[in-house]
Amino acid sequence: MNIEIKDILGKWKEFTLANDQGMSVSVLDFGGIITKVMVPDQKGKMENVVLGYKNYADYETNPNFFGAIVGRIAGRIQDASFETEGQTYSLEVNDGNNHLHGGSNGFSHFCWAVEPFHTKDSVGLKLTHFSADGDGGYPGNVDVAVTYTLNNENELIIDYYATTDQTTPLALTNHSYFNLNGNLKNTVHNHHITIDSSNFVELDESLIPTGRLVEVSNSTFDFREGRVLSDGFEDNSEQHKITGNGYDHYFIFDNEGHVVVKDGDSGRVLTIETDQPGMVMYTANGLTTGLELREGSSRKYLGVCFETQGSPASLHHVGFPNVILEPEFEYNKRTKFSFGVE
Template sequence: MNIESNQILGKWTEYTLSNDLGMRVSVLDFGGIITKIMVPDRNGNIENVVLGYRNYQDYQTNPNYFGALIGRVAGRIQGASFNLNDKTYTLAKNNGDNHLHGGPDGLHQIVWDVSPFQTDEEVGLTLTHRSADRDSGYPGNVEIKVTYTLTNHNQLILDYAAKSDQTTPLTLTNHAYFNLSGNLKTTIHDHHVTIDSSRFVELDPNLIPTGKLLDVEGTTFDFRGGRVLGNGFNNNFEQNKIADSGYDHYFIFDHAEAYQATLQDPVSGRVMLVTTNEPGVVMYTSNGLADGLPLAEGTSRKYLGVCFETQASPASLHHDGFPTVILNAGEPYQKQTVFTFRLEN
């Protein structure tokens, strides 16, 4: 187990966590951004399985949120406003008339305080930040702690903890784009996904939840038995068409299986298992990723990565029947998501 740190652009620090099996995870204090996850394929080749910029200065704007911590509220908030306890709160608009991923000054844009730690079996980073009352329009002073832990079982554990002095919306996530081919050798068309979910959230043409939950049965959104992502990269189903011929939808977990989601690449043999105590996940298949951005191992293009944004649903601010994002004053917020990397048998 090992931790290394390097100065980046004279203003940030990148930490690299290494375990005894050769897995490495690199994280910036800026935005809590995961810049690289290095894991072996079936032939022992250790390669990067997340998208990241070639030039670190591109993380300053990072419109694609590569690898970043997202909050206070992950996802879109309709109309950039919400009502809470008979009061209306107005947020920054950064996605048309809507508020996306905590706004332009969200948690992806701050430099976190970082404390590394190490034991015989794990190595990690504790990131802390105090988000002040009315940051980006949200009520409450919120103390936030996010812990990245790398184990000797090739697990990357993300623990999210927070407490607010006022009742406020809060749902945190990480926005890493995964591509298990390694070093971006291919798109994710042939990546095989399972999701333990029988219901997903219907979106309108602006990617805002309509308030309806749809049954996955008989659709390209039924991942309960597993399917390749390319099945949904089309306009044959209206909800795929709305998401620019892909997926950008919230799936509510049934929590009936050991893993809430799995991702497999048949060529490399890499498998990623996702376990979480979150109520659901936004799966985003980089449908809006522009061509030609200089990435660490090539150039960007559509369908180059898939995000598993484990979280509650911001639709709960405007509709009943969705997993709530409301954190009551003084109540502890404790969420965990674990990404376990293995090889196919």
């Protein structure tokens, strides 16, 4: 197992974690961005299974948040404001009238301090950042650590840790777009997804939660027994239409967070396990054409994000997974991505 470090554009570093099975994960210190994940298909062919830019300079703006750590809050905050402890806080308006993914200077758009590490059976990176009181409009001094660990079982484990000195909202995630075909040969239409979830969060036309939970039964949002993503792409129901004919919805897990993704062509299987209460599944409905990616040009439905996190809807509605962190508690979450074949 080893770690390679490469200078990028004279200002960033890219760390490539490699295990003894040939799997590798490449990460920038800028935004903690996962730029590449190389895993074998059923014939042993190593290919990249995440979306990334061909030109590293494009990560500077990265409006699609390819591979990035997102925070302080992942997702949309209604009207770019929230109230806590009797005080109203105003945030950057960067998505219609709302606030998206921590804003233009969120966790996805600065350089993290990186400390590589080796253990007996893993390699990894510990990324740390101090976010000062008032950053992006959010209260509280927040110390954040995100750890990427790659082991010999072809598991990529992401651990999130944070503390604060004031009550503040915090919901961290990684925004990688997965495509198990490998090297972007096809869209994700035929990716077969299983999600342990009986309810999803209804959205309005601005993609803001309405406050209503919807049962998945008898709909294209029912992934409990598994279904292909194209079922939703081709469905004309209102919840699909407002997202651009796809998925951009928060699913609340019934039990422990468990998601299985299969691609029949490559035989690749991705299993996601998390202690987060839910997940936004986003199927790149808004991905425009013509971006130069590592293996080709961008287009709609070219990847799928599994944003395991709390729900920012809890800032405006009751009954949603909480995102408030209190000074006397620690934020401590884990999501594991396991790669295999069948």
